[in-house]
Amino acid sequence: MSNAMFDWTCVYRTDNPLEAHIVLGLLTQARLKTHVEGAVLTTALGEVPFCQETIKIFVCAIKVPEAEEILVNYQQNNLSEDWQCRGCSEHNGSGFQYCWHCGKSYDESK
Ligand SMILES: [Zn+2]
Numbered sequence: 001m002s003n004a005m006f007d008w009t010c011v012y013r014t015d016n017p018l019e020a021h022i023v024l025g026l027l028t029q030a031r032l033k034t035h036v037e038g039a040v041l042t043t044a045l046g047e048v049p050f051c052q053e054t055i056k057i058f059v060c061a062i063k064v065p066e067a068e069e070i071l072v073n074y075q076q077n078n079l080s081e082d083w084q085c086r087g088c089s090e091h092n093g094s095g096f097q098y099c100w101h102c103g104k105s106y107d108e109s110k
Pocket residue numbers: 085086087088089090099100101102103104
């Protein structure tokens with residue numbers, strides 16, 4: 001019997017470690033188990049993850065629809081302007097809905 005339902009499936013790829021970090025955060029918040037290839041990401045505050053290769057984020061095959069919903073929301077909610085986090089004063093690019101530094105959302109920082 002096939003175990004394909006539990007295979008890791010790539011749901012996101014990016015060359016931007018910060019973006020990967022945020023996407024991972026969103027998936028983790030939704031309690032999805034993730035697997036990352038291409039980078040060693042750190043979640044420690046104040047440390048910027050860095051890598052030079054394409055990062056691939058995987059979730060369990062049966063969780064792909066859930067992950068895709070999160071990613072679609074993430075991409076639709078991309079902001080048009082840069083913004084500054086109210087929690088830590090970090091400057092965030094328009095592509096980030098959450099502060100990459102402390103994880104506070106844009107809505108909380110308005
Ligand atoms: Zn912040």
